[in-house]
Amino acid sequence: MVRNIVIWPDPLLKKPSLPVDRVDDGIRRLLDDMSDTMYAAEGVGLAAVQIGELKRCIVIDASPRQEGQKLLHLVNPVIVRAEGDTVYTEGCLSIPGEAEDVDRFAKVWVRALDYSGKEFEIEAEELLAIALQHEHDHLEGTVFVDHLSSLKRELIRRRMKKLKAEHASEKPEDVKKAAQHRSAL
Numbered sequence: 001m002v003r004n005i006v007i008w009p010d011p012l013l014k015k016p017s018l019p020v021d022r023v024d025d026g027i028r029r030l031l032d033d034m035s036d037t038m039y040a041a042e043g044v045g046l047a048a049v050q051i052g053e054l055k056r057c058i059v060i061d062a063s064p065r066q067e068g069q070k071l072l073h074l075v076n077p078v079i080v081r082a083e084g085d086t087v088y089t090e091g092c093l094s095i096p097g098e099a100e101d102v103d104r105f106a107k108v109w110v111r112a113l114d115y116s117g118k119e120f121e122i123e124a125e126e127l128l129a130i131a132l133q134h135e136h137d138h139l140e141g142t143v144f145v146d147h148l149s150s151l152k153r154e155l156i157r158r159r160m161k162k163l164k165a166e167h168a169s170e171k172p173e174d175v176k177k178a179a180q181h182r183s184a185l
Contacts, residue, residue, distance in 0.1 A: 001032075001033050001036055002033075002036045002037050002040045003033050003034075003036075003037045003051040003052070004051070004052075005037065005041060005046075005050055005051060005093050005094055006049070006050050006051065006052055006094055007094055007095070007096070007160060007163070007164055008092070008094045008095045008143055008145070008157075008160055009157050009160060009161070010094075012049060012052065012054075013049060013050070013094060013138070013141070013143055014141045015049070015054055015141050016054075016139065016140055016141045017047070017048060017049050017054045017055055017056045017057075017138075017139040017140075017141075018054055018055060018056065019056050019076050020055055020056055020057060020075050020076055020113075022117060023075050023113055023114075023115070023116065023117030024117075027055070027057065027075060028115060030048060030053060030055065030057060031057060031059060031073045031075075031115060033051065034046050034047075034048060034051060034057065034058075034059045035059045035061075035071060035073075037050075037051055038059055038061070038093070039061075041093050043093045044060060044061065044062055044064075044065070044127065044131050045058060045059065045060040045061075045062075045131040045132075045134060045135040046058065046059050046093060046135070047135045047138030047139055049138055049139070049141075050093060050094050050138060056075065056076045056077065056139050057073075057074070057075050058073075058074045058077060058132075058135040058136070058138070058139065059071065059072065059073055059074070060072045060074070060128065060131045060132065060135060062126075062127045062128045062131055065127055066126055066127045066128055069127075069128055072122070073114055073115040074110065074112035074113075074114075074132075074135075075112055075113040075114070075117070076112060076113055077110050077111070077112035077132070077135075077136055077139070078110065078111050078112070079108050079109070079110050079132070079133070079136055080109050080110065080111050080121070081108070081109040082105035082107065082108045082109070082133075083105060083106065083107050084105060084106030084107050085103065085104075085105065085106055086103075086104055086105070086106040086129075086130075087101050087102065087103055087104070088101070088102060088104055088127075088130045089101050089102075090102045090130065090134060090144045091144075092134070092143060092144050094138075094143065095143065095144070095145060095156065095160060096163070097159075097163070098145075098156050098159065098160075100144070100145070100148055100152060100156075102134075102144050102147045102148075103147065104129070104130050104133050104134075105129065105133060106125065106129065107123070107124065107125045107129055108123075108124050108129045108132055108133060109121060109122070109123050109124075110122050110124065110132050110136070145157075
């Protein structure tokens with residue numbers, strides 16, 4: 001089921017997400033809804049908080065832009081190691097139409113539980129590494145604009161408030177059809 005995406009600067013996006021006790025049917029339904037929502041919005045990744053659930057769950061599918069990738073479900077993800085530096089122009093489904101350069105690690109190792117609750121570890125580079133860091137930030141209550149200067153962040157905040165005001169009278173299905181930024185994670 002496609003859900004509405006929480007738009008920044010909604011205070012919910014600043015709250016840290018809570019660990020999941022176990023992967024059960026409820027968590028799998030949440031992961032399915034997250035995947036449906038991410039695909040409908042043409043994103044690369046989505047954290048549960050972005051659809052209003054303060055649970056440490058993320059979904060990522062970098063396959064449209066990085067060969068050899070597939071849909072990943074990560075429950076209680078932890079970045080266990082990171083190295084190198086890179087800059088990537090990031091967008092976010094919760095900050096539609098905006099994109100800015102963000103400094104990230106070039107390579108990360110992440111440990112998490114999968115869709116069935118089995119622990120796994122993934123080593124990632126390129127877009128997948130960026131997406132993992134971006135979505136993990138959401139679980140900590142951080143959005144990509146928190147990595148920017150206060151001036152850039154405030155300009156984007158004003159544009160988002162204006163966008164939210166403009167869309168306040170629209171139906172949810174109209175908002176879902178709005179243009180998304182191609183770099184949105």
